Amino acid sequence: MLDADEEYKQRVLEPARAAGDRPPEDLRVRYRLREPLRPAEVAASVKEVRQCWRRARGQLKYRKLIDRLEAEHRTLVPVFEAAASGDLGPLQSRLVAAQASTARRRVEVKARLLDAAGALGLLSPVDLDGLARAGGTSAAELAELAAGCGVEVREPDPLPLAPPYQAYQRVREALDVLGHRHLPDFVLAGPAIGPMRVLDGFYAPGGRLDAAAVTAVADRWARHARDSSATHADTVLVALKVALKEDRLDELVLYDITARLRERHRQRASEAAMLRHATAELGVDDGDARRLIFSIAREPAAGGGGGGPAARLRELIDAGEVHAAALLAEALLAAPPDQGGLDQDAAVLVAELRQRVTAAARLSADAAADPDPDRRWGLLAEALRLVPDLPGAEERQRRLPPRPVPAVRTTVDGPAIRISWSPTPSTAGEIDYQVVRYGPDGRGADEVAVTSEPAARDGSPPVNVPLTYAVVARRGLAAAPPATAGPVVVRPEPSDVEVFAGDGVVTGRWRCPPEAARALVSRDGVPVLSGRDNFRDDDVRNGTTYRYRVTAVYMDAAGREVTTPGVWRAATPTAPPLPISELAVGPDPAEPGMVIAAFDPPGHGTPEIVALGAPPPWPYGAVVPVAELARAGRRIAATPVPQPPPREGLRFRAPTGVLLAVTMAGDTAAIGAHHWHVNLPPPGGLLAERRGGVVIVGFDWPPGVAEIEVTCRTADAPGPDPARSATVTKAAYDAQGGVRLAVPEGADVEVAACSTGLAGGARVRGAAVTALLPGRRLVRYDLHRTGPPWRRGLVVALTPGGPHGPEATNGSVRLRRLVLVRGPGTVIPQRAADGETIAVWEDVDVAGPTELRVPVDPPGMRQRPGGTHGTYWLRCFLDGENPGTELTDPPVSRLRFP
Amino acid sequence: MSALTCPYCFATVPRDRVAFRCVGRSGRGAGCAPVLDEKLAAYTGSTAGASLPPVFAPPKPSRALRAGAAFGRAGSRAVCPECGQPTGRRVCPECHNPLPAAYCDTPGRIVALVGAKNAGKSTYIAVLLHELMNRVGTELDASLVACDDRTIDRFKRDFARPLFDERRLLPTTASAVTAPREPLVYLLTRTHVGRAGRTRHLALTLVLFDTAGEDLRSRDVADLHLRYLEAADAIIFLVDPLELPGGGSQDSDPIDVIARVTEVVQGRRGTRRDGRLDVPAAVVLTKIDALPPVVPQSALHRPRGHQGVLDLDDREAVHEQVRALLHERQAGQLDRYLAQRYVHYALFGVSALGGRPSDGRVGTGGVRPYRVEDPLLWLLYRFGMLRGR
Numbered sequence A: 001m002l003d004a005d006e007e008y009k010q011r012v013l014e015p016a017r018a019a020g021d022r023p024p025e026d027l028r029v030r031y032r033l034r035e036p037l038r039p040a041e042v043a044a045s046v047k048e049v050r051q052c053w054r055r056a057r058g059q060l061k062y063r064k065l066i067d068r069l070e071a072e073h074r075t076l077v078p079v080f081e082a083a084a085s086g087d088l089g090p091l092q093s094r095l096v097a098a099q100a101s102t103a104r105r106r107v108e109v110k111a112r113l114l115d116a117a118g119a120l121g122l123l124s125p126v127d128l129d130g131l132a133r134a135g136g137t138s139a140a141e142l143a144e145l146a147a148g149c150g151v152e153v154r155e156p157d158p159l160p161l162a163p164p165y166q167a168y169q170r171v172r173e174a175l176d177v178l179g180h181r182h183l184p185d186f187v188l189a190g191p192a193i194g195p196m197r198v199l200d201g202f203y204a205p206g207g208r209l210d211a212a213a214v215t216a217v218a219d220r221w222a223r224h225a226r227d228s229s230a231t232h233a234d235t236v237l238v239a240l241k242v243a244l245k246e247d248r249l250d251e252l253v254l255y256d257i258t259a260r261l262r263e264r265h266r267q268r269a270s271e272a273a274m275l276r277h278a279t280a281e282l283g284v285d286d287g288d289a290r291r292l293i294f295s296i297a298r299e300p301a302a303g304g305g306g307g308g309p310a311a312r313l314r315e316l317i318d319a320g321e322v323h324a325a326a327l328l329a330e331a332l333l334a335a336p337p338d339q340g341g342l343d344q345d346a347a348v349l350v351a352e353l354r355q356r357v358t359a360a361a362r363l364s365a366d367a368a369a370d371p372d373p374d375r376r377w378g379l380l381a382e383a384l385r386l387v388p389d390l391p392g393a394e395e396r397q398r399r400l401p402p403r404p405v406p407a408v409r410t411t412v413d414g415p416a417i418r419i420s421w422s423p424t425p426s427t428a429g430e431i432d433y434q435v436v437r438y439g440p441d442g443r444g445a446d447e448v449a450v451t452s453e454p455a456a457r458d459g460s461p462p463v464n465v466p467l468t469y470a471v472v473a474r475r476g477l478a479a480a481p482p483a484t485a486g487p488v489v490v491r492p493e494p495s496d497v498e499v500f501a502g503d504g505v506v507t508g509r510w511r512c513p514p515e516a517a518r519a520l521v522s523r524d525g526v527p528v529l530s531g532r533d534n535f536r537d538d539d540v541r542n543g544t545t546y547r548y549r550v551t552a553v554y555m556d557a558a559g560r561e562v563t564t565p566g567v568w569r570a571a572t573p574t575a576p577p578l579p580i581s582e583l584a585v586g587p588d589p590a591e592p593g594m595v596i597a598a599f600d601p602p603g604h605g606t607p608e609i610v611a612l613g614a615p616p617p618w619p620y621g622a623v624v625p626v627a628e629l630a631r632a633g634r635r636i637a638a639t640p641v642p643q644p645p646p647r648e649g650l651r652f653r654a655p656t657g658v659l660l661a662v663t664m665a666g667d668t669a670a671i672g673a674h675h676w677h678v679n680l681p682p683p684g685g686l687l688a689e690r691r692g693g694v695v696i697v698g699f700d701w702p703p704g705v706a707e708i709e710v711t712c713r714t715a716d717a718p719g720p721d722p723a724r725s726a727t728v729t730k731a732a733y734d735a736q737g738g739v740r741l742a743v744p745e746g747a748d749v750e751v752a753a754c755s756t757g758l759a760g761g762a763r764v765r766g767a768a769v770t771a772l773l774p775g776r777r778l779v780r781y782d783l784h785r786t787g788p789p790w791r792r793g794l795v796v797a798l799t800p801g802g803p804h805g806p807e808a809t810n811g812s813v814r815l816r817r818l819v820l821v822r823g824p825g826t827v828i829p830q831r832a833a834d835g836e837t838i839a840v841w842e843d844v845d846v847a848g849p850t851e852l853r854v855p856v857d858p859p860g861m862r863q864r865p866g867g868t869h870g871t872y873w874l875r876c877f878l879d880g881e882n883p884g885t886e887l888t889d890p891p892v893s894r895l896r897f898p
Numbered sequence B: 001m002s003a004l005t006c007p008y009c010f011a012t013v014p015r016d017r018v019a020f021r022c023v024g025r026s027g028r029g030a031g032c033a034p035v036l037d038e039k040l041a042a043y044t045g046s047t048a049g050a051s052l053p054p055v056f057a058p059p060k061p062s063r064a065l066r067a068g069a070a071f072g073r074a075g076s077r078a079v080c081p082e083c084g085q086p087t088g089r090r091v092c093p094e095c096h097n098p099l100p101a102a103y104c105d106t107p108g109r110i111v112a113l114v115g116a117k118n119a120g121k122s123t124y125i126a127v128l129l130h131e132l133m134n135r136v137g138t139e140l141d142a143s144l145v146a147c148d149d150r151t152i153d154r155f156k157r158d159f160a161r162p163l164f165d166e167r168r169l170l171p172t173t174a175s176a177v178t179a180p181r182e183p184l185v186y187l188l189t190r191t192h193v194g195r196a197g198r199t200r201h202l203a204l205t206l207v208l209f210d211t212a213g214e215d216l217r218s219r220d221v222a223d224l225h226l227r228y229l230e231a232a233d234a235i236i237f238l239v240d241p242l243e244l245p246g247g248g249s250q251d252s253d254p255i256d257v258i259a260r261v262t263e264v265v266q267g268r269r270g271t272r273r274d275g276r277l278d279v280p281a282a283v284v285l286t287k288i289d290a291l292p293p294v295v296p297q298s299a300l301h302r303p304r305g306h307q308g309v310l311d312l313d314d315r316e317a318v319h320e321q322v323r324a325l326l327h328e329r330q331a332g333q334l335d336r337y338l339a340q341r342y343v344h345y346a347l348f349g350v351s352a353l354g355g356r357p358s359d360g361r362v363g364t365g366g367v368r369p370y371r372v373e374d375p376l377l378w379l380l381y382r383f384g385m386l387r388g389r
Helices: A002-018 A039-056 A060-084 A089-117 A125-135 A139-149 A168-178 A183-188 A211-222 A228-245 A249-266 A271-281 A286-297 A308-318 A322-334 A344-369 A373-386 A393-398 A626-632 A730-736 A858-862 B038-044 B061-071 B101-105 B121-133 B135-140 B149-165 B219-230 B254-269 B312-328 B332-341 B374-382
Strands: A408-413 A416-421 A431-438 A446-451 A455-458 A467-475 A483-488 A495-501 A506-511 A518-523 A526-528 A534-537 A546-555 A561-563 A567-571 A584-587 A594-599 A606-612 A623-625 A639-642 A648-653 A657-665 A668-677 A684-691 A694-700 A707-714 A725-729 A739-742 A749-759 A762-773 A777-786 A793-800 A813-824 A836-846 A850-854 A872-878 A885-888 B003-005 B012-014 B019-021 B089-091 B110-115 B142-146 B184-193 B199-208 B234-239 B281-285 B345-349
Touching: A002 A039, A002 A060, A039 A060, A060 A089, A089 A125, A089 A139, A125 A139, A168 A183, A168 A228, A168 A249, A183 A211, A183 A228, A183 A249, A211 A228, A228 A249, A249 A271, A249 A286, A271 A286, A308 A322, A308 A344, A322 A344, A344 A373, A344 A393, A373 A393, A408 A467, A408 A483, A416 A467, A416 A483, A431 A455, A446 A455, A495 A567, A506 A518, A506 A546, A506 A567, A518 A534, A584 A668, A594 A657, A594 A668, A606 A626, A606 A648, A606 A668, A623 A626, A626 A668, A684 A749, A684 A762, A694 A707, A694 A749, A707 A739, A725 A730, A725 A739, A730 A739, A777 A813, A793 A813, A793 A836, A813 A885, A836 A850, A872 A885, B101 B184, B101 B199, B110 B121, B110 B219, B110 B254, B121 B135, B121 B142, B121 B149, B121 B184, B135 B142, B135 B374, B142 B149, B149 B184, B219 B254, B234 B254, B234 B374, B254 B332, B281 B312, B281 B332, B281 B374, B312 B332, B312 B345, B312 B374, B332 B345, B345 B374
Parallel strands: A777 A885, B110 B199, B110 B234, B234 B281, B281 B345
Antiparallel strands: A408 A416, A416 A455, A431 A446, A431 A467, A467 A483, A495 A506, A506 A534, A518 A526, A518 A546, A546 A561, A546 A567, A584 A594, A594 A648, A606 A657, A623 A668, A639 A648, A657 A668, A684 A694, A694 A739, A707 A725, A707 A749, A749 A762, A777 A793, A793 A850, A813 A836, A813 A872, B003 B012, B019 B089, B142 B184, B184 B199
């Protein structure tokens, strides 16, 4: 385990830490996933890696990285859960996305690299480290990338900070006055020389820079007239000779070139401008020029702004290497002043470092002296917070164990064992618990769980073996002394115990644990002969409830039998139920929607009704377990209703389907007769109205019914007549505002409405509700004048039938008293009393067209009762008793006069 | 150029000024984005549903002719000046409500419906529309189409669902003062077969305001609602016979309501030389099932005769029967008033529910309307959309 941890640290954590504590984006690397991906291996690998994280987090240097890994893992939990359950799709998508992200990051890092290298194409290892941290990649990867891009990584060349010749400044002034670009130009006579190399020794294609050359130029100036130029030349020559004498001529030339480039650097010249200045104006070789400018750019600035001791110290502190920074600070303080002293920022840092290291050392010393491990752990944690790399502190802290667990309890939970314990009193640090199971005599230690909770469950402990459980509190690499509980023995009970009651017999069956020696059965304390997994008890009486205990017997280590508490079951043997031979189902007249099932009572058992969706799968008379019956159908709650003896009845609300009569006795049921029932409650509140030759039928639609059939039956057509019946849906009923059927007005009509539907492919009808509409004998009349103009008369023409033509009537219609009324004014008279009676006929028999003459002169009727002429109405009425007889008016225009 | 009357705001709009609404953007295609239609929002009183593609004025006649030649009949389509998409969605330029194509193409008739408080207007509207959509529509070979989504929603929510699905009586309509309303606008289109066998489509615009009785008394609200009466080509007055004569309150006296409405219509349309209005008026006695039995030979006890035409004998018989009923119930003044003020008026007796309700619910058997279509058939006959026999 530890080797695997080290490998993971070296291969994954360290590179990630080097990359600025950035977790590797490739989940294969992060979780050590191997191709091809398999759900079980993925789950196992993730679990192992996370355990490694928890262990590595004990080391301070990994803490930030592990916290990031855990935070990102929380977002990945659904992906890994899906992978563990067999769905690798989300994980594959993540891997592909990570690859794409890595590719994008490489492109970005490459761009940064090229930007940093600039026109020189050079980078220092420090630059590379910084880029690697910023880009979340490793320095090695970045170096490889740089090589591919043509960027050279090298340390800056050490350039002389101080002039090898003390009076160099005067030499520089002299050269400037004499018009020479630099010392080689002075010695080798300028334009003739080619690109010169100044690093690693002076070399110029146009000449050598040695004593001969210096002597030659000195001779030349000796022949020169003594003037101010000669004086300046002497200044230069003296410097050259001194340098020759000290063998530092190359160094002097290097310093001269460097000084000129530094001057341009201080003037904020760009790298390209400096490169151009060095090569074109100073004549330096291109390679040396790049190296010179590269090195000058990375020299600490005079003010300490971009580098120097302060920057390095800050860098170390930021990296958590406070102790190393303190050592560096001490070294800097011990260095001679001429090698560069500490600036103000560095001095502040040094003071801070001293305080931190001193405080951490004091805390570490206090920890060493404190006997309490928790306090020691806390002191060391405080010391490491101040100085994370305090030597030895982290290791000492990781080896401080927590206090042991005070008490451990074990509980047998069926075939498993629950282990619970009180948490360790130690609260410092991250503490987890390792639960270990030991066999007899402490043999065979097996890790059961590692958890941070104070409980665990051993799901598959060895059966019939004394077990001891130890709980170890752990903190870092240190573990507290174990706390133990036990021994505890798991002895499972028989499983799937079932007891069946029959007619004078009870049987039972179960599954006996394989480790058990045998099983025992007792009935109310009396042993019952049994096999390993069943029994049969004939010594029972019907109607009595018995309680059976089924126990498992195990052999302990000493060879003694140990009996489990056992499983209890009850059974009541009964005589076999007898089936119901015949079943009649009909609607309950007392309540719509309820039905009554009538049957002859069975000889034994309780009758019940079970609703099924199809005919019963059992033959008539079969005796089946009640549980099997319950799976096939639904027992219907019913109330007994008295029926004519010897019949019995059950009243219930029946669904559409098969109603099966069963007889219950104990746990068994006898299959009786069945009846296919269609739930067709009758319509409620039937209303029927005559409107002329149409009967309008209305009713309340019963719930759950699809169609209603309405039928009108007359005496002349008592049977079903398609023309006088209609089957309507509720939608049609609502849309048409009731049901309209054409029926002769003169006929007595029985209107019947019943629910209807299809059952088993055949149309079935429920109980019908009816209403009676008595027929009306109609007599149509008309008025017309008759006779010559000088002898006008009025004729009332009577015809049997309705307004729209003759209609079959049974025999003649007798009008007891027919009255012709004249009503004055514009309003039609509504009754005989509304006008003047002109004529009365009694007992008029109308068997066919009949004419009644009025012995008055119609023109005379224009005289209103008041004596004025105007509009008047003539209308006939039936006066007195004319039951079932109605008159039908002619069109209004024939009643209005003139 | 003739003019249209908007069935929503009742503004009179010359046909060449009927505006268009852009079809808007569909998927990734071109088209204008929805904007808040402030005129429509002001009409409905809410910005909900008023975010629509913009409305633009009709093009000039020459351009309209070109557009019409390209996309259909001149004046029926236009090209949106913003997005260049052709559109045939015509709207009222005043209120921006949609004007159905059939209404724009065929001279529509506006039928207004008013009634006193508790006259059963809501129930009558619900049942009449239901009958036109079902039984009567089949008989007349006519289609009834709502002109806008709001009408569809309101009919379902406020009328059909409670009355037909839940069988609850409709509550008394709240005053427009507290609950602003807009009319239900339907287009009843009937295929008319001429004598030469040529068919043509005749449209009748049913504008139904479920007006509370007190709204017709309140001057402010009456001005608001009676605008549609001014624009009406026919008026249906609903009268509760149990409130005759003047038996109800100030808001429910049928004669007062009819007189008030008549004055308004006279003020706009003027009258003939004999002082009567040329607008057909149908006066409908509702709830006739609640009246005591009348003479057995009454036409009200019989169904209409001929199907698909107006039975003129039946019409006259019912008119005289109801007229006699009015006089019998001492409401002859109403009949005389109508005769003096209207050239064409007719009396009707209907039962929207077909039975007496109880406990706020429709009675046994559900809604079984009786003769509710009679007034509309008579108006169709008056407009030449239905033959008489």
